[in-house]
Amino acid sequence: MALELVKDKWVNAVSVLTIGATKEEGGSRGRIVKCGGEESLPFLFSEGKIPHRPVIAMEVLDVEPDDWPRTLTSAIGPAIKNPVEWAQKCESEFKADLICLRLAGAHPDAQNKPVDQLVKVVKDVLKATTIPLIIVGCGEDKRDNEVLPQCSQAAKGEKVLIGEVVQENYKTLTASVLADGHSIIAQSPIDINIAKQLNILITDMSMPLDRVAINPTVGALGYGLEYAYSIMERARLAALSGDKMLAMPFISFVGYEAWRAKEAKALVLEFPKWGSELERGITWEALTTTAFLQAGADIMVMRHPKSVELVRNHIEELMRG
Amino acid sequence: MALSGLDIYKLLPKTNCRECGFPTCLAFALSLAKKAVALEKCPYVSKEAKQALEAQSQPPIRLILIGDDKNKVEAGNETVMFRHEEKFHHSTAIGFIIEDSLGDTDIKQRVDKIGKLHFERVGQQLKTDLIAIKQAKDAARFIDTVKLISGLTNAGIVLMSEDKAAVSGALKILANRRPLVYAANSQNITDLAALAKENAGSLAVRAESLDIVLELTKKAKELGVEDIVIDVNTKNQEAKVIGEFTQIRRQALKKANRPLGYPTIAVMDKLNSYEEVIRAGDYIAKYAGIILLHTFEEWAVLALLTLRQNIYTDPQKPLQIEPKLYPIGNTTESSPTLVTTNFSLTYYTVLGEVEASKVPTYILSVNTEGMSVLTAWAAEKFTPDKIAESLKKSGVEEKITHRNLIIPGYVAVMSGDLEEKSGWKIVVGPKEAAGIPSFLKNLG
Numbered sequence: 001m002a003l004e005l006v007k008d009k010w011v012n013a014v015s016v017l018t019i020g021a022t023k024e025e026g027g028s029r030g031r032i033v034k035c036g037g038e039e040s041l042p043f044l045f046s047e048g049k050i051p052h053r054p055v056i057a058m059e060v061l062d063v064e065p066d067d068w069p070r071t072l073t074s075a076i077g078p079a080i081k082n083p084v085e086w087a088q089k090c091e092s093e094f095k096a097d098l099i100c101l102r103l104a105g106a107h108p109d110a111q112n113k114p115v116d117q118l119v120k121v122v123k124d125v126l127k128a129t130t131i132p133l134i135i136v137g138c139g140e141d142k143r144d145n146e147v148l149p150q151c152s153q154a155a156k157g158e159k160v161l162i163g164e165v166v167q168e169n170y171k172t173l174t175a176s177v178l179a180d181g182h183s184i185i186a187q188s189p190i191d192i193n194i195a196k197q198l199n200i201l202i203t204d205m206s207m208p209l210d211r212v213a214i215n216p217t218v219g220a221l222g223y224g225l226e227y228a229y230s231i232m233e234r235a236r237l238a239a240l241s242g243d244k245m246l247a248m249p250f251i252s253f254v255g256y257e258a259w260r261a262k263e264a265k266a267l268v269l270e271f272p273k274w275g276s277e278l279e280r281g282i283t284w285e286a287l288t289t290t291a292f293l294q295a296g297a298d299i300m301v302m303r304h305p306k307s308v309e310l311v312r313n314h315i316e317e318l319m320r321g
Numbered sequence: 322m323a324l325s326g327l328d329i330y331k332l333l334p335k336t337n338c339r340e341c342g343f344p345t346c347l348a349f350a351l352s353l354a355k356k357a358v359a360l361e362k363c364p365y366v367s368k369e370a371k372q373a374l375e376a377q378s379q380p381p382i383r384l385i386l387i388g389d390d391k392n393k394v395e396a397g398n399e400t401v402m403f404r405h406e407e408k409f410h411h412s413t414a415i416g417f418i419i420e421d422s423l424g425d426t427d428i429k430q431r432v433d434k435i436g437k438l439h440f441e442r443v444g445q446q447l448k449t450d451l452i453a454i455k456q457a458k459d460a461a462r463f464i465d466t467v468k469l470i471s472g473l474t475n476a477g478i479v480l481m482s483e484d485k486a487a488v489s490g491a492l493k494i495l496a497n498r499r500p501l502v503y504a505a506n507s508q509n510i511t512d513l514a515a516l517a518k519e520n521a522g523s524l525a526v527r528a529e530s531l532d533i534v535l536e537l538t539k540k541a542k543e544l545g546v547e548d549i550v551i552d553v554n555t556k557n558q559e560a561k562v563i564g565e566f567t568q569i570r571r572q573a574l575k576k577a578n579r580p581l582g583y584p585t586i587a588v589m590d591k592l593n594s595y596e597e598v599i600r601a602g603d604y605i606a607k608y609a610g611i612i613l614l615h616t617f618e619e620w621a622v623l624a625l626l627t628l629r630q631n632i633y634t635d636p637q638k639p640l641q642i643e644p645k646l647y648p649i650g651n652t653t654e655s656s657p658t659l660v661t662t663n664f665s666l667t668y669y670t671v672l673g674e675v676e677a678s679k680v681p682t683y684i685l686s687v688n689t690e691g692m693s694v695l696t697a698w699a700a701e702k703f704t705p706d707k708i709a710e711s712l713k714k715s716g717v718e719e720k721i722t723h724r725n726l727i728i729p730g731y732v733a734v735m736s737g738d739l740e741e742k743s744g745w746k747i748v749v750g751p752k753e754a755a756g757i758p759s760f761l762k763n764l765g
């Protein structure tokens with residue numbers, strides 16, 4: 001007699017988030033990206049539909065990064081000095097699904113770039129690429145409130161994913177994003193209650209549920225990964241059990257976290273026991289990503305072209321069902 | 322899954338003879354279900370009832386031991402599907418495959434290199450567990466290789482061979498080392514089970530589907546093998562294997578399906594080092610008791626052991642260190658002093674950077690109940706009052722002559738308050754630990 005399987009039965013699905021708009025849809029993208037929509041826990045295909053594979057966004061900064069290790073910058077090449085060329089390279093050579101433009105130069109401690117310069121970068125990147133765009137600010141509330149609404153307006157019609165809003169600062173950006181037809185990233189500090197609360201606040205402003213992505217804040221491999229891992233598992237279980245305020249796709253800034261880890265950056269000369277720094281850095285990012293894929297992550301924001309390739313192949317393998 | 326009082330009642334004689342001291346069989350059954358009384362109190366209990374109740378007292382997933390008493394590797398005895406429900410108990414055992422087709426010198430070098438694969442992270446020792454010897458040549462060569470390797474290492478041994486003569490010979494060498502024999506299939510299970518039983522080894526069964534796994538584990542048990550490990554490798558397709566591993570754990574935990582109540586093993590095949598690490602990552606997260614790899618690159622193993630440490634950390638108990646004053650390097654009365662939390666990850670990250678700076682420094686670790694700087698600050702466990710109190714208690718005031726305290730950049734806002742409460746001058750340090758070396762060097 002065949003084994004009687006124990007299957008989870010769920011009553012709710014993750015919402016489907018669409019990023020990007022083609023010409024017909026009022027934008028200029030060559031294709032759009034849909035993510036989310038899961039009706040089961042990660043990769044358990046026999047228990048519910050998993051209509052969209054996890055997608056990879058590659059991070060592009062508006063300023064040349066000064067704290068990235070050489071193993072990372074040299075893989076991107078000279079294009080790293082120019083966000084437009086960098087973004088083009090992510091699309092054509094590194095085969096990213098999306099570009100994630102981080103406006104690091106907006107930060108008062110960095111270059112405190114004027115708004116019009118930042119808006120121009122957004123426009124130029126949109127012009128030079130055909131894949132959908134994610135825009136994130138510098139993380140300083142005041143500056144982000146100044147800069148991001150202008151970027152939102154400049155990208156009107158492109159169905160960009162913009163962030164990030166937090167519990168203490170969500171109104172300004174949510175209003176612009178709503179008006180310009182984009183979607184929003186809601187960031188919570190590894191806390192399921194705040195994640196839910198923030199989604200309630202945003203949707204109270206009449207933002208539709210399917211225009212929100214949750215950033216639960218992840219930690220890198222070895223640096224608190226397990227906290228975010230469990231928060232994501234709990235949130236996804238709640239979502240599938242019917243909690244619509246947690247049933248949004250997750251966006252994970254794995255590249256940002258992984259490349260801060262000492263193990264990703266340190267030279268083999270400093271730590272001979274840790275082995276080659278090139279493979280170590282790539283693996284640190286790829287394995288951090290792997291873990292979060294198993295916790296339910298939908299959009300992986302990554303940095304190194306080789307880790308991107310490895311994760312893309314892995315996602316393909318997983319999606320064979 | 323525990324039997325309910327009613328389930329147990331059905332197994333009792335239902336005569337209400339009161340000899341157990343309870344007025345009815347039902348009352349006795351209810352008490353048994355709560356484990357408040359021993360089954361022996363009823364003299365009339367049947368054999369089947371005894372078996373059913375004994376089975377209930379066993380863990381749903383059997384604990385398997387590999388290796389001798391000093392170097393025990395444990396797998397199994399897991400109790401939950403998700404780590405937040407309780408915790409994952411026995412870290413996935415990580416092992417390395419060595420083929421007997423390699424030359425002896427090469428084998429020696431590998432075993433030596435594998436032996437060096439241990440790392441210290443956040444105050445814990447991360448180690449690998451097993452060496453798996455794979456047969457590619459004849460039985461004699463396999464046995465010689467086992468002899469060679471088992472003499473070089475006291476790691477747990479996995480015998481990867483389906484050749485009766487080879488396994489039999491190898492097992493003789495490994496008395497007391499409880500090796501794992503990998504793997505029995507429908508054809509060879511009778512032979513391999515007999516060998517495993519005779520030599521106190523455990524036995525892996527391997528099949529393409531759970532239905533066949535069930536048959537094999539039942540057969541192995543009938544043949545007297547108690548310690549079983551399951552390999553199910555459906556079409557070698559990643560999501561399928563994860564689905565099967567998930568199903569095996571659910572069957573054991575939710576249905577008390579004994580023939581599936583064993584740890585699982587995942588063996589990497591035809592992959593490069595990167596791919597092995599990534600797949601192994603899936604299996605650490607999703608329910609493998611044992612993983613066997615070909616790669617033994619330091620970077621690969623460091624990453625995997627770190628992931629394993631993360632996933633197997635007890636979510637209810639963040640790793641903490643003793644909150645006190647730690648002198649780092651040859652400190653003097655003028656050494657800088659910085660304060661942080663007692664969350665292991667925070668402390669060890671700060672420690673690593675302080676050591677890298679080569680500036681002798683005092684680190685004051687404040688009891689934040691294992692919370693990180695920002696979390697502790699938000700939860701009011703890292704407040705000016707608490708820091709001022711720790712400064713007093715730590716005895717640092719007798720050790721140094723200056724009164725300058727470096728605080729994490731993220732809590733710069735507390736500077737004024739802390740200065741008032743402690744009487745120390747507050748210096749705002751960097752937000753990220755990575756900034757510590759240049760900060761300390763430039764203190765002047």
Ligand code: SF4
Pocket residue numbers: 333334335336337338339340341342343344345346347349362363364365366
């Ligand atoms: S001794 Fe056994 S048969 Fe008699 S009342 Fe107790 S449980 Fe029932």
